[in-house]
Amino acid sequence: MDTLMARKVWNRIDEVVIAKEGDASSPGVQLAAQHKIDVAPFFIVKDDAGEQVYTSVMQLIKDRLAPAA
Numbered sequence: 001m002d003t004l005m006a007r008k009v010w011n012r013i014d015e016v017v018i019a020k021e022g023d024a025s026s027p028g029v030q031l032a033a034q035h036k037i038d039v040a041p042f043f044i045v046k047d048d049a050g051e052q053v054y055t056s057v058m059q060l061i062k063d064r065l066a067p068a069a
Contacts, residue, residue, distance in 0.1 A: 052064075
């Protein structure tokens, strides 16, 4: 979150889901299992092309959130 705020792109995040360790019914844990992700944080981007999962905040910023040149 700090990196996204520092780069002034936090406002482009639509939803934050928390994974409660040890709680399989937690929405974040369910999303991680669905996408076969075992690291946090991770980011899911949905658009007209489908879904893309990012496990790197810097890659997310570079690919999706950085202003167009």
